[in-house]
Amino acid sequence: MQGRVRIVFEGDTGVVDFHTAHDKAVIYVSEADLISGPAYRKKLAKLRKAKKLKGIVLVEKTPMTEQYFLDVQKFVVIELGFVLLPVTNQVEAGNLLVQMVNEENKPNGNPFIAKAKRGISQDQAVLSTVQMIPKLGSVKAKALLCRFKSIHGIQAATMHDLSDVVGRTNAQHVKAFFEEKRKVR
């Protein structure tokens, strides 16, 4: 391992962020952050504003935080456009960071390889986010992701292209969903 990253978790208080490279930040949202209310969102939004970063959010997904997870996804992935990686604890988060740093230091290494290595969890998080759109279940959500690759891709798609995949009425649901999100901001 070439580069060194010191990882310090502040126990269960506050959002901690790490810079693994110039344009990326990794933010850890703890179980306690989630449970204690929406304060963590302000920190994330602020970080988003301050720099045009590619954010990666590691969120503790445990039985305790399961009920908050969909809301977190909606906020982090759709509103902020960050990557969301669920982890079960801080140790796993640390391992993930090490992997990311290792990959980054390799010539031509892909810093996002870690998500591929961990298999389906990331894709599944994205998938269930897309399923939050009314009338979209697993089949149509997969179809959309297959065609447009990402949530951002779906957001940017035209009515015509959306209609090709899920039909006209569902395309309108998709449009309405993202329109709603714009209004809220």
Add this chain to the structure above:
DNA sequence: GTGAACTGCGG
């Protein structure tokens, strides 16, 4: 896991 309701498509 099952059924009702809805969507899209082909005839």
Add this chain to the structure above:
DNA sequence: CCGCAGTTCAC
């Protein structure tokens, strides 16, 4: 425009 097949969603 109707019926069928596939999908979503609430129970």
